Amino acid sequence: MNGWFSIAIELETPLSNNSFCSHHDLLKLYQSQKKSSQVSLDDLALVKQHFQFVRDDEADREQFHDNWVIRMSIAYYQRLFREYAIVDLRFYKENRIGMRWRTEMEVLQGKGQFVCANKTCKEASGLHSYEVLFRYKEEDQVKRCLVKIRVCEDCALKFFYRKLKRKRKEMKKLEAVEFESKTASPKSSKKRKLTTRVEDSVAISDVHAMCSAVHQESKDEPPGNEDEENQSDAGHQKYLTELFL
Structure with a gap:
């Protein structure tokens, strides 16, 4: 990650012990009042x-x-719990990210809050909260809404894969300009000042800090699903059905 961009950003503090205690209180209450339903x-x-x-x-x-x-x-x-969402990252490289709200059982299990929100991930340490703009198609209409997710470091890299990939391309271009400026005449000092900001920046080794930084740069941009309109109806319906499983 050497030569990565630097940006001032305040990371969200971990969830307090009170939140975890409240979760256990909710679990006890549920177990004491649980009723069967068909x-x-x-x-x-x-x-x-x-x-x-x-x-x-x-x-x-x-x-x-x-x-x-x-x-x-x-x-x-x-009956859904809409504070945190569950995400489907199976096709993150194709820029297809699915989201749904948590079910009651997932809330009781801590999924999406104390366990990573990726529906296939069971990581419970190193989680961080992100508020993202989710763009989706529903009833032939393109809609947007702000959604909060909590994911581990590996899943954060998948969730922001496209933005991180684009940032790497931008950095390579800056490095190319920097190389040209070093071989240019001394008169190009202004150009060197612009490009050497990357060299002088502090490398971000913390994954969540890096993902938060790239997210802040394009906060109004959704994480995925721009090409959702081009998916086949059958394929998209299967994708949504599997998201609920």
């Missing part, structure tokens, strides 16, 4: 069909009394 496969299929990442409150109010499927979808949505 949900049919047909109901689950309808919930998936009408699921929305962020629901339209006005549209829900208009259809609430006349459509029982909408009522069931709203009930499911209200």
